[in-house]
Amino acid sequence: MNLLQRGLTRFQGFFTQPIPVAPLGIFRLLISxxxxxxxxxxxxxxxxxxxSEGWVQWEISKAFNHSWHVHLQDIYxxxxxxxxxDGQFIYLFFGVYVVSATGLLLGILTRFWAICTWACHxxxxxxxPTYVYGVDIFLHISLFYLMVMxxxxxxxxxxxxxxxxxxxxxxxxxxxxxLQIHLCLAYFSAGYEKMLYVxxxxxxxxxxxxxxxxxxxxxxxxxxxxxxxxxxxSWFTMFIETFYFIGMWVPRLRVFWLLAMIGLHLGIGLxxxxxxxxxxxILMSVSAFGHDAWQDVKSWGKQEKRRAVLA
Amino acid sequence: xxxxxxxxxxxMVPIMPKTMFRKIIYILAALHLxxxxxxxxxxxxxxxxxxxxxxxxxxxxxxxxxxxxxxxxTPDVGKSTEVDILLENELGKKIHYSTLEGFDFFTHNQESAxxxxxxxxxxxxxxxxxxxxxxxACTYLLNEHPGMTKIxxxxxxxxxxxxxxxxxxxxxxxxxxxxxxxGL
Numbered sequence: 335m336n337l338l339q340r341g342l343t344r345f346q347g348f349f350t351q352p353i354p355v356a357p358l359g360i361f362r363l364l365i366s367x368x369x370x371x372x373x374x375x376x377x378x379x380x381x382x383x384x385x386s387e388g389w390v391q392w393e394i395s396k397a398f399n400h401s402w403h404v405h406l407q408d409i410y411x412x413x414x415x416x417x418x419x420d421g422q423f424i425y426l427f428f429g430v431y432v433v434s435a436t437g438l439l440l441g442i443l444t445r446f447w448a449i450c451t452w453a454c455h456x457x458x459x460x461x462x463p464t465y466v467y468g469v470d471i472f473l474h475i476s477l478f479y480l481m482v483m484x485x486x487x488x489x490x491x492x493x494x495x496x497x498x499x500x501x502x503x504x505x506x507x508x509x510x511x512x513l514q515i516h517l518c519l520a521y522f523s524a525g526y527e528k529m530l531y532v533x534x535x536x537x538x539x540x541x542x543x544x545x546x547x548x549x550x551x552x553x554x555x556x557x558x559x560x561x562x563x564x565x566x567x568s569w570f571t572m573f574i575e576t577f578y579f580i581g582m583w584v585p586r587l588r589v590f591w592l593l594a595m596i597g598l599h600l601g602i603g604l605x606x607x608x609x610x611x612x613x614x615x616i617l618m619s620v621s622a623f624g625h626d627a628w629q630d631v632k633s634w635g636k637q638e639k640r641r642a643v644l645a
Numbered sequence: 646x647x648x649x650x651x652x653x654x655x656x657m658v659p660i661m662p663k664t665m666f667r668k669i670i671y672i673l674a675a676l677h678l679x680x681x682x683x684x685x686x687x688x689x690x691x692x693x694x695x696x697x698x699x700x701x702x703x704x705x706x707x708x709x710x711x712x713x714x715x716x717x718x719t720p721d722v723g724k725s726t727e728v729d730i731l732l733e734n735e736l737g738k739k740i741h742y743s744t745l746e747g748f749d750f751f752t753h754n755q756e757s758a759x760x761x762x763x764x765x766x767x768x769x770x771x772x773x774x775x776x777x778x779x780x781x782a783c784t785y786l787l788n789e790h791p792g793m794t795k796i797x798x799x800x801x802x803x804x805x806x807x808x809x810x811x812x813x814x815x816x817x818x819x820x821x822x823x824x825x826x827x828g829l
Contacts, residue, residue, distance in 0.1 A: 349671070378753035387788065389764065391781045398767070398774070400703055456707060464767040464778070465760040471710050478709035504667060512674050516681055523685040523714060538807045545805055546725050547745050548762045558811050607755050 349511055352502035354625060357510050359441075359488025361621035362448075365476045366439035368614055369451060372473070373432050375610070380428060383465060386410075386420040390464050403460035430454060438480065441490020444498070448485065452477040469611040472618060475516070483509035514622045518579035525575030534572060537564035549606040571598060582623045585630050592627045595619050677711055684712050726765040727801045730786060732793040740790065745803075769800060775823050783827050794829045 376383070384406065386392045392407045399405070410423045418426065431454040437447030455477050459466055479485075484505050486492040493500040528534040541564050544554045557564050574581065574594045581591030596616050603612030683689050689698065702712040732740040744765065752758045768778035779798045787796055800823040806815035 372756070375754050375756040379757040382785070383757070383760065387785065389782055389785050390778060391784070394777045394781050397777065400707075403707065460707065462760075464764045467759065467763045469759075471713065475710050505670070508671065508674055512678060515678055519678070519681050519685050527714070533807075536808070541808045541811075542805045547727075548725060548758075558808060561808050561812075564808060608759060610756050610759075 349508055350504050351507060352504070353507050353510060355484075355487040355500065355502050355506045356489075357513075357621055357625045358483060358485050358506055359490060360624065361476070361483075361513065361618075362438060362441060362444070362480055362485040363489055364617040364621055365473070365480060365614075366435050366451070368473065368610075368617055369435040369455075369477075370432065370439065371613075372469075372610055373428065373435065377428070380424065381421070383462060384424045384427075384458075386424075390462075392461075395461055395463065398463045399460055404457050406457060406461040409457065427454070427457075431458075441486050441492050442495075444486035444490055444492050445481070448477070448481040452481045467611070469608070469614055472611075472614050476614070476618060479509070479513055483513075485509075510622070513618075514582070517618060517622050518582065521575045521578035525572050525578070528572045529576065534568055535565075537561060537566075537568040540564050540568045540571070544605055549608070551605055551607050554605070567601075570594075574598060582619075582626075585626075585633075588623060589627045589630050592619060592623055677709075680705070680711050685714055687714075725803050725805070726769045727803055728765060728782075729799040729801060730782070731797040731799075732786060732790055733795040733797075734793050738792075740793065742786075765800075769802075769823075772823075775800065776825070779823070779825050780827075783825075787827075787829070795826065796828075797824065797826045799824045 382388050386407070390398075392405065396405045396407060406424070406427065409427070410418075410420055413423060413426075431451070434447050434450035434454055437443060438451050452474075455470075455474055459470055459474060484498070484503075486498045487500050487502075487506055490498065492498040528539075531539070533539045541557060543549050544557065574591065575598075578591065578595065581587045581594075596619070599612035599615045601612075602615075603609040684702075689695065698712075705712045728742075728744045730742040732742075744761070752761060764778070768774055779800075783796045783798050787793060799821055802820050802822050804818040806817065
């Protein structure tokens with residue numbers, strides 16, 4: 335077998351050979367829990383954001399988006415004949431969103447609840463385009479994947495009750511690989527785009543981000559006395575984002591890369607106040623590569639034992 | 646016994662053989678990842694291509710954000726837009742809200758405050774949106790404060806000094822670019 339054939343066989347095997355389905359179950363549990371956490375944080379301000387007479391009225395938020403998008407108002411118009419007020423409707427919608435996410439978390443009729451959760455999130459994003467930021471984009475990508483992937487194969491009531499075959503197959507392998515590759519592409523893009531700007535190399539973007547009132551969490555003006563530290567943090571960010579697609583595939587590097595990514599997103603959460611954004615990025619990386627990283631850690635233990643026996 | 650096949654098998658198997666179904670899924674996954682890569686690597690940035698694909702991209706974005714570039718915090722976060730709101734009544738009572746002093750007047754937690762950051766950026770993208778958003782926000786606040794009769798809504802552009810200029814003593818630059826007043 336020549337080199338090309340061997341490469342092709344390995345490439346095919348990468349996408350087809352059954353691998354453990356645990357990452358799919360972990361992904362489902364983490365993302366659905368995240369939806370519930372986000373909903374709980376949103377609840378006190380729900381009416382101000384989502385209400386027909388909120389900060390951005392329905393007529394205006396509808397004008398912000400494409401005409402074919404499904405807006406909350408479109409659904410409300412269908413329910414109005416039943417005597418539901420717009421105030422009641424937004425809380426009814428909230429209830430459906432939470433119930434869907436709970437069904438997804440439990441993993442019972444997983445596909446159905448995944449579709450419902452994705453649909454609710456889509457309507458929310460279409461209705462509140464002015465409030466959408468990174469956390470919503472990654473949550474939407476995750477919910478789409480949960481909708482099409484065999485996410486009930488692990489840690490679900492569907493699998494427990496025998497409604498879903500929990501055995502690894504080509505579909506579960508493909509699902510995990512797509513998630514992993516998508517994350518690699520996303521991080522490569524995030525890192526590479528930063529590298530194109532001299533402001534990032536000089537640490538200026540990081541500096542201006544932490545002093546902006548929107549993001550400022552602590553008194554960080556002392557950072558101006560240590561510009562090399564800001565520059566170093568900038569380089570660290572660009573490096574681990576751009577080369578994520580290498581770090582996560584090399585077993586010797588994977589655990590450290592994953593820990594570095596967690597550190598980066600904890601930093602984003604703590605210093606820029608983007609807690610949920612930092613959290614969802616951590617959850618996605620842990621879902622995609624956490625299982626492999628854990629296997630790496632376990633194999634280190636075995637290697638140590640073998641060495642001890644040899645000694 | 647676990648005899649279930651992957652999703653859609655039940656629907657698709659009577660129509661096409663299993664191997665063909667599997668191939669279609671692999672092709673769809675490959676197309677999805679190719680699109681993600683092409684958008685990220687700016688292979689579709691050509692004006693002609695972009696305009697012809699604008700609607701399909703918008704639909705795909707609504708579904709799964711596969712036509713989205715993940716370039717956060719680029720090229721520059723040195724500018725921000727702030728909202729300043731002054732409510733007054735006939736007796737001279739004033740209530741002042743400013744996003745520069747935090748978002749406590751409206752949000753219950755940091756996460757809601759983060760969303761208001763998006764509001765400021767989107768609202769400032771053109772004059773029509775600024776006007777619509779300002780009217781909407783003023784209506785909301787006048788409803789929240791029934792005793793108030795006059796409201797002034799101001800948007801300011803703020804530029805923060807870079808690290809080197811800050812060390813030389815440069816100050817934050819502020820400039821008002823939108824102002825509107827309503828009275829009852």
